[in-house]
Amino acid sequence: MSRVIAIANQKGGVGKTTTAINLAASLATIERRTLLVDADPQGNATSGVGVAKATVDRSLYDALMDERSAGEIRLRELGLPCLDLLPATQDLVGAEVELVDRPGRETRLRDAIAPIRDEYDYVIIDCPPSLGLLTLNVLAAADGVLIPIQCEYYALEGISQLLNTVRLVQQNFNPALAVDGVLLTMYDSRLNLCRQVAQDAKEYFGDKMFRAVIPRNVRLAEAPSFGRPILLYDIQSVGARSYLAVAQELVRRSDGTLPPEGEAEAPPVEAALPEVPSSNGAAPPNAPSPPNDAVPDAAAPEEAPR
Numbered sequence: 001m002s003r004v005i006a007i008a009n010q011k012g013g014v015g016k017t018t019t020a021i022n023l024a025a026s027l028a029t030i031e032r033r034t035l036l037v038d039a040d041p042q043g044n045a046t047s048g049v050g051v052a053k054a055t056v057d058r059s060l061y062d063a064l065m066d067e068r069s070a071g072e073i074r075l076r077e078l079g080l081p082c083l084d085l086l087p088a089t090q091d092l093v094g095a096e097v098e099l100v101d102r103p104g105r106e107t108r109l110r111d112a113i114a115p116i117r118d119e120y121d122y123v124i125i126d127c128p129p130s131l132g133l134l135t136l137n138v139l140a141a142a143d144g145v146l147i148p149i150q151c152e153y154y155a156l157e158g159i160s161q162l163l164n165t166v167r168l169v170q171q172n173f174n175p176a177l178a179v180d181g182v183l184l185t186m187y188d189s190r191l192n193l194c195r196q197v198a199q200d201a202k203e204y205f206g207d208k209m210f211r212a213v214i215p216r217n218v219r220l221a222e223a224p225s226f227g228r229p230i231l232l233y234d235i236q237s238v239g240a241r242s243y244l245a246v247a248q249e250l251v252r253r254s255d256g257t258l259p260p261e262g263e264a265e266a267p268p269v270e271a272a273l274p275e276v277p278s279s280n281g282a283a284p285p286n287a288p289s290p291p292n293d294a295v296p297d298a299a300a301p302e303e304a305p306r
């Protein structure tokens with residue numbers, strides 16, 4: 001059974017796309033068949049896995065408008081054997097407007113991915129920074145929502161609006177939609193502000209909070225310009241290890257095998273990481289080679305602070 005997970009937060013720049021790309025790549029690395037769906041007209045998840053948007057002639061827009069099937073627009077094996085992509089381009093802006101008058105406008109994405117979703121263990125969907133029709137389509141198509149929260153002032157502002165939208169979708173289109181988890185991003189354990197945000201989020205969301213947190217790490221910010229997920233850019237970086245920890249926690253949460261908080265952690269889901277090619281076919285033609293010197297810019301906290 002596949003699990004479809006929306007990466008959603010209408011706030012801009014909180015780490016949705018970084019999470020979608022790197023969670024998808026980490027799941028693929030631990031050999032879960034994973035489909036990354038780019039539902040944002042900015043197309044950052046598409047370029048972030050090495051697909052130049054200018055070369056995409058069939059995109060999610062065509063699948064939502066019933067012009068192509070999801071199988072026809074899908075790109076396979078994006079640098080990792082278990083990682084496929086439904087790409088997006090700027091065209092998707094048009095879908096937001098053009099779908100308004102169409103029947104079943106909120107469930108187009110669900111219908112589009114239905115024929116292929118069971119080929120995957122996980123379908124990870126990157127949302128745009130709004131609560132418009134595209135995000136409604138993603139929430140209607142999803143089994144769960146993962147909410148990235150950036151550790152900054154007003155981090156929780158707008159969360160109640162997002163949760164109201166989740167409730168609306170549950171009532172109208174998708175009763176089984178769940179909040180799968182909340183992930184702290186750009187965490188810096190040296191800052192009181194980050195610790196305060198972590199504490200507030202923990203009080204608000206309880207055990208929905210992922211125990212793994214994503215530290216601020218310059219390698220995560222650099223990787224998209226090389227068209228690579230962090231695991232194919234700098235596997236030693238604290239960013240790579242953190243997203244792998246999130247993927248392993250997600251798998252355990254889905255399996256119901258996450259030990260109670262405070263108990264000894266189980267060993268990693270899969271201990272052996274694959275050989276990472278120094279250059280993979282997914283990188284854009286002129287992309288420079290990634291550097292080898294792993295210099296993390298913030299220490300990864302061992303565990304989410306409480």
Ligand SMILES: Nc1ncnc2c1ncn2[C@@H]1O[C@H](COP(=O)(O)OP(=O)(O)OP(=O)(O)O)[C@@H](O)[C@H]1O
Pocket residue numbers: 011012013014015016017018019040042044127128129185186187214215216217218220221222224
């Ligand atoms: N953990 C991190 N450490 C350092 N930089 C990060 C981290 N996570 C994300 N970034 C950077 O922060 C910026 C915003 O991240 P990202 O694009 O993932 O956010 P987003 O929520 O998808 O944005 P949008 O709302 O525009 O879609 C990007 O430049 C990204 O490279």
Ligand SMILES: [Mg+2]
Pocket residue numbers: 016017018040042044126127128
């Ligand atoms: Mg984004």
